[in-house]
Each structure stands twice: as structure tokens, then as C-alpha cells.
Amino acid sequence: VHLGTQRKMQRWAILGLLALLCATAVAEIKLELAGQVHLATKYESGVSGGTYGYDEGVAEQMTADIDANILYVVGENGLMQVVNIENPEAMNVLAAADIGGKATDVEMCGDYVAVGVGKGTESGMVHIFKKYSGTEIGTEMAPLYTLTTGPLPDMIKFTKDCKHLFTANEGEGALVSGTFVNPEGSVSVFTWSVPEGGDGEEEMMADLSKEPKTDTITFTDIAGGSKGEALWNEGKGVQWPFGPHSPGFPEDKFPAEERTFIKSLEPEYLALSTDEDKLFVCLQESSAIAEIKIKADEDDEDFKMSVTNIYPLQPKRYGNLGHEYDASDKDGKINMKDWSTAIVGYPHPDTIVSFKIGNLDYIAMANEGDAVEYCEGSGDDETCYAGDTRMGDVVDRLDDDLAEDEDLVDAMKNETMLGRLKLDVSGSLTKADGKYKELHTLSTRSVSIYRADGMLLQWDSGEDVEMLHSIYLPKIFNSNGPDPGDSQEDEFDQRSDDKGAEVETLAVCEIDGRMLLFVGCERTSTILTYDVTTPWSPTWQSIIAVAGQDKVPEALKDGSSTPAPQIGVTDPEGMYCDAKSKRLIVSGAVSGVVAVYNIAGSASGAATTTCSVLSIFAAAALSFYAVMRQ
Numbered sequence: 001v002h003l004g005t006q007r008k009m010q011r012w013a014i015l016g017l018l019a020l021l022c023a024t025a026v027a028e029i030k031l032e033l034a035g036q037v038h039l040a041t042k043y044e045s046g047v048s049g050g051t052y053g054y055d056e057g058v059a060e061q062m063t064a065d066i067d068a069n070i071l072y073v074v075g076e077n078g079l080m081q082v083v084n085i086e087n088p089e090a091m092n093v094l095a096a097a098d099i100g101g102k103a104t105d106v107e108m109c110g111d112y113v114a115v116g117v118g119k120g121t122e123s124g125m126v127h128i129f130k131k132y133s134g135t136e137i138g139t140e141m142a143p144l145y146t147l148t149t150g151p152l153p154d155m156i157k158f159t160k161d162c163k164h165l166f167t168a169n170e171g172e173g174a175l176v177s178g179t180f181v182n183p184e185g186s187v188s189v190f191t192w193s194v195p196e197g198g199d200g201e202e203e204m205m206a207d208l209s210k211e212p213k214t215d216t217i218t219f220t221d222i223a224g225g226s227k228g229e230a231l232w233n234e235g236k237g238v239q240w241p242f243g244p245h246s247p248g249f250p251e252d253k254f255p256a257e258e259r260t261f262i263k264s265l266e267p268e269y270l271a272l273s274t275d276e277d278k279l280f281v282c283l284q285e286s287s288a289i290a291e292i293k294i295k296a297d298e299d300d301e302d303f304k305m306s307v308t309n310i311y312p313l314q315p316k317r318y319g320n321l322g323h324e325y326d327a328s329d330k331d332g333k334i335n336m337k338d339w340s341t342a343i344v345g346y347p348h349p350d351t352i353v354s355f356k357i358g359n360l361d362y363i364a365m366a367n368e369g370d371a372v373e374y375c376e377g378s379g380d381d382e383t384c385y386a387g388d389t390r391m392g393d394v395v396d397r398l399d400d401d402l403a404e405d406e407d408l409v410d411a412m413k414n415e416t417m418l419g420r421l422k423l424d425v426s427g428s429l430t431k432a433d434g435k436y437k438e439l440h441t442l443s444t445r446s447v448s449i450y451r452a453d454g455m456l457l458q459w460d461s462g463e464d465v466e467m468l469h470s471i472y473l474p475k476i477f478n479s480n481g482p483d484p485g486d487s488q489e490d491e492f493d494q495r496s497d498d499k500g501a502e503v504e505t506l507a508v509c510e511i512d513g514r515m516l517l518f519v520g521c522e523r524t525s526t527i528l529t530y531d532v533t534t535p536w537s538p539t540w541q542s543i544i545a546v547a548g549q550d551k552v553p554e555a556l557k558d559g560s561s562t563p564a565p566q567i568g569v570t571d572p573e574g575m576y577c578d579a580k581s582k583r584l585i586v587s588g589a590v591s592g593v594v595a596v597y598n599i600a601g602s603a604s605g606a607a608t609t610t611c612s613v614l615s616i617f618a619a620a621a622l623s624f625y626a627v628m629r630q
Contacts, residue, residue: 029511029516029601030544030600031527031597031600032600033596034089036565036594037092037093037565038592039594040592041053041056041077041592042077047093049561050093053560054556054590055481056076056592057590058073058075059587060573061103061106061587062106064585065132071083071085071594073594075102075103078100080099080141082097082141085596088583096141097115099127099143102118103115109162110205111130112129114128116154118152118153120174121176121181121183123148124149126146127146128143129144144209147211148214150167150183150184150186150188152170157270157279162206164190166188166190167187168268168269170268171185173263183263185266185283186218187281189215190212190213191212191214191215192207192210217292219290222308225262228261240427241264241285241387242263248425249385265283265310266286267281267290270282272354276294279294280354284350285370286310287312288313289363289450292306293308313347313450315347316345316347317341317344318341319339325496326466326477326500327391327496327497328417328496328497329493329495331416331496335496336466340439343439345440345442346369346441347367347446347448349366349367350504350505351368352365352366353506353508354452354508355510357533357534361451361452361453362451362458364506365506366504367448367503369442371386372426389423389425390420390422392420395409402439422442422498424440424441443502446464446503447461447506447519447528448460448461458535459535461538464540469524475492476525476526478494479492479524480495481522487549487551487552488547488548488570489549495523499523501522501526502521502522504522505522506518507520507584511582513533517529521572523571524545525572526545527546527586546586547588552564552570553567567591567593569586572586572587572589574587575587583597
């Protein structure tokens with residue numbers, strides 16, 4: 001069910017014509033590196049004598065005290081590191097705190113810093129620290145107290161007045177002693193008192209010096225029992241990784257009571273509406289967003305925070321104009337095509353962020369994609385159970401309509417075409433006889449913007465992410481994060497069969513009256529910038545590689561006493577936009593490098609009288625590239 005070559009030619013001919021007729025050029029927002037620092041995996045004493053590694057999860061997340069030029073950076077190495085960023089060319093670690101486990105997130109509010117820590121399928125915790133005072137040295141910082149959360153508090157979020165702290169308790173399942181244990185996901189709510197009176201905003205902030213009231217929001221009332229199956233709607237609604245179409249999970253290890261719909265709801269990320277009356281919860285594995293009402297109406301004396309809606313997110317039917325992608329890691333080249341309308345991508349977003357334009361709230365989503373997978377054992381004895389497989393493995397299980405599409409069948413049999421593409425087994429629609437009538441992939445390889453009221457799709461970037469990489473950064477197209485001894489270029493095309501560049505991280509802020517959205521790609525370690533002032537028609541501004549293109553030093557494999565900031569931000573997991581100073585701060589989960597970028601240029605839309613040479617060259621390159629692919 002392919003689109004014709006004629007339509008492709010028309011599309012690219014238009015781009016070529018635009019290059020020749022171009023009379024105006026919109027100003028661009030660009031990121032310019034100001035400085036970067038490599039954080040240690042561990043220290044011999046205080047914050048000196050550091051050992052620097054790679055792929056240690058040192059800089060998973062961060063938050064900023066912009067007024068003090070301080071970052072708080074956390075990761076899987078069990079430390080919260082306090083980083084001075086006043087001079088980006090000479091950033092340094094001031095202090096560190098032992099958090100007693102793998103950190104999931106860090107957030108600051110007022111004079112306090114909260115750090116989430118996961119403990120597998122057991123209850124998690126949040127440490128509450130007083131912010132860095134400038135007198136602590138080494139690892140002297142210690143939490144004031146610790147709060148208990150649901151299992152795996154993957155994200156934490158404060159309200160502006162610090163009165164409420166929410167945690168997205170993912171409740172991720174795991175094989176424990178050979179049996180699947182799958183706790184329910186939930187949202188923990190911690191509430192502090194806000195002093196009455198006062199003229200200044202600072203005086204009205206909640207007092208976190210004392211422990212808060214604790215509550216838990218569950219999904220039982222809206223998704224328990226038959227209600228969950230109605231939301232799933234035979235695969236047409238909210239996705240169910242362990243639903244009836246999940247042959248990859250044997251009953252002896254994955255008992256039915258651990259595979260219910262409600263236990264598949266795993267809160268991943270949180271975003272507050274701008275007036276803070278609603279909390280939006282990303283359920284990544286379910287490809288859905290839950291809406292929680294957190295503020296009472298004036299006449300509601302019995303109000304209790306609760307989940308009011310779960311919205312399935314709009315899938316993308318590939319094979320339509322503007323939805324081309326590379327589907328193979330075995331063809332050794334960039335090979336973007338529209339393939340088949342039988343293939344449907346589900347967004348499964350990771351990061352979500354909210355912003356306001358006019359009187360309306362919008363939610364931007366990084367459509368990373370995520371397959372469920374559970375492993376036991378290690379090394380040669382490791383056994384994994386997953387919810388995905390390869391397209392080539394299900395060629396003999398297509399229904400009659402798909403089986404009659406010779407182009408589709410041939411492509412699925414060919415590893416350089418569709419044969420290697422990952423298929424979501426549990427999500428793909430099947431008939432009673434177990435045959436596929438639709439083929440689902442995990443991720444739409446894009447970023448989307450939805451209206452917050454009703455979760456209505458306003459815009460999707462389509463093929464932008466892969467197309468822009470193919471034009472401006474072709475040597476790292478769909479690359480994988482390198483291992484020590486490799487470079488990003490050595491991993492060229494290695495993620496085309498899976499989720500591409502993996503759009504994962506977002507940051508949004510208003511600068512010079514324009515709303516800017518920064519989009520981080522995990523595997524390629526790149527950042528795209530969009531002007532989203534018009535949310536239904538954003539304008540792309542720039543793309544930049546934030547990881548070094550050279551080989552990663554071998555010495556980092558076993559730990560080195562010498563930092564290597566030049567490797568850059570591999571896997572930009574954390575991003576913070578400092579609108580006041582026009583800076584974007586980025587942390588690399590894999591490399592352990594934190595970088596500060598100046599936000600340069602203007603997205604005001606002011607036009608010049610002629611196109612720049614670069615603009616003409618880029619448009620002409622698009623046309624030439626397209627013709628060569630036909």
C-alpha cells in the first residue's frame with residue numbers, strides 16, 4: 001500500500017523551486033557552546049580525587065538555582081553533585097551528597113531541593129535537602145528528612161508555591177526470584193502548609209522544614225477491572241503491553257494477576273497546567289496521558305485529588321506524505337521511505353512539558369517509544385522476555401489483505417528494508433486466528449503538541465527529526481551512543497531498525513516574546529530547536545550535535561583520574577532553559593558531562609531581503625538528495 005513515486009517527485013520538486021524563488025529568510029535561534037564539565041563517578045575524599053567514567057549514569061537529571069548560578073545534578077552513582085556554573089568555561093563541583101541509591105530525579109523549590117530514589121519493585125523515597133548555602137564542603141550535605149513514595153518515583157514535580165510535591169511512581173515490574181512482580185503505578189502527593197499573610201511572593205512559599213501530609217492517587221476508580229479493558233478497546237485505545245495479544249510472556253513466569261490492565265499503567269513524567277489546577281501524567285508504555293484534578297472548585301467541600309481522564313494518544317499511520325523513515329540498520333546508508341500504510345507508529349512519549357499561548361495550555365511530548373522487556377540471569381545465562389519482535393519474524397502471520405500486498409511482504413522478508421524493523425507484538429491488532437491486520441511500531445520518531453483541554457493533537461513533526469539529521473548531520477544519522485573506543489560516527493545507522501534518534505527530552509521557555517521548544521535526542525546526542533509560539537504551526541530553527549564526534553577515550557572504560565569533557569553530552573537526558581540569562585543547560589546521562597549553551601539569534605520572524613547562501617544551499621541539497629533517492 002505504497003504512495004506513488006509521482007507524489008514524492010512533486011514534493012521534492014516544490015522544495016527545489018522554493019530554493020530558487022526564495023525571497024525572505026526567517027532569523028534562526030542557535031545554540032552556542034559556552035562551556036562543559038565532566039562530573040566524577042566517585043571521589044576519594046570530599047569532592048577531590050575524582051574517578052571519571054563512561055556510561056555510569058552520573059548526570060541523569062538536574063535542576064538549577066539560577067540566581068546563585070548553582071546546579072544540582074543526580075544520577076545512578078548515588079551522588080547529588082552541586083556544580084558552580086557562574087563561569088561556564090571553568091565550572092566546578094562545590095559539594096556532593098550521598099543519596100543512598102540510584103537517583104531518578106531532582107527538583108528545587110524555594111530554599112529546598114528534593115531528590116527521588118528508586119528501589120526496584122519496593123517503595124521508593126524522596127530526600128528533602130536544604131539548598132546549598134556556600135559553607136558545605138565535600139560530602140557534608142545531608143537530607144533534613146526522607147519521604148516514602150510508591151515504587152520507582154521516576155519524576156518529581158513541585159507547585160510554584162512549594163505547597164505540593166508530586167511523584168510519578170512508575171511501579172515498573174521485574175522478575176524477582178524467577179517470578180514477575182508488577183506493582184501498581186501511582187502518584188504520591190506531599191502537602192506542606194503555606195503561611196498566611198505577607199506581601200511578597202517569597203513570604204507565601206510553603207515551609208518545608210517540617211514533614212508534610214502524605215497522600216496517594218491511584219488509577220483504580222478509572223481503570224480497574226472491566227473499566228481498564230474498555231479503555232484498551234481491543235487495542236484501539238490505551239495500549240496494554242500485557243493484553244491478550246502478548247505471546248512473549250509465559251504464564252509460568254508472568255502470572256495473570258500481574259499482567260492486568262491497571263498494572264500496566266506506569267507513570268513516567270509529570271506536567272502541571274499553567275494555573276496548576278491539573279496535573280498531566282505521561283503513561284509511556286500505555287501511549288496515553290492521565291489527567292488529575294488537583295484543585296477544588298469553590299463550592300466543593302469534599303474535594304479529593306483524583307484521576308479524571310486517561311487519553312490515548314493519536315497514532316501515526318506511516319506511508320502517508322511527510323512520514324518517511326529509515327527502517328533498517330543493515331543497509332549501510334540513509335534510506336528514508338514512506339513504506340506502507342499497514343504500519344502504524346504509536347508515540348509512547350517520555351518527556352512532556354506544558355506551556356501557555358494566549359488563554360490556552362498546550363502539552364509538548366517527546367515521542368521516544370518504549371518496549372517492555374524483563375530479564376533474569378546475567379552474561380551467557382541471561383534470558384529476556386520482550387513485547388517486541390522483528391517484522392521479518394511475522395511474515396507468515398499476516399492476514400489475507402496484508403499477505404496480498406506483495407511489496408509489503410517482500411520488504412518484510414528483506415533485512416535491508418522492513419525485515420529488521422521492531423514490531424510491537426502486544427500492541428499490533430490481531431484477528432481471532434492470531435494473524436496481523438495491522439503492524440504497530442513503538443515510537444513515532446517525532447515531537448507532538450496537544451491542546452491540554454481534551455488532549456487534541458495540534459501538530460506533529462512528522463519526519464523532521466530524521467530528515468534534518470540526514471541533511472545537516474548525516475554522519476551520525478540514527479547512530480547509537482558510542483562505547484569507549486568508538487565514536488558517534490562509528491555507530492551510524494545502528495538505530496534505524498528500532499526507534500531512530502529517540503526523541504526523549506524537552507525544555508520550553510519564553511525568550512524575547514517567543515516560546516522556544518528544545519528537543520533532545522537520546523541516541524544521536526543532538527538537540528533541535530523549534531519556535532512554538534504558534535503551536536499548530538511551529539517553525540524549526542536549528543539542529544546541533546552536543547556530543548563529540550571523536551572516539552571516547554578507552555581510559556574511561558575502567559575509570560580514569562583525568563576528566564574528558566571534550567566527549568560532550570552523550571544522551572542529553574536533562575535540559576534546563578534559563579530564560580533570564582538566555583542559556584540552555586544540558587546533562588549527559590551516558591557521558592557524565594554537563595554543558596552550558598548560549599541561546600543566540602532571534603526567532604522574532606523578522607525577515608531579510610534575500611536568502612542567505614546557506615539557506616539556498618540547504619534547499620538545493622534537499623532537492624538533489626531527494627532525486628538521488630528515487
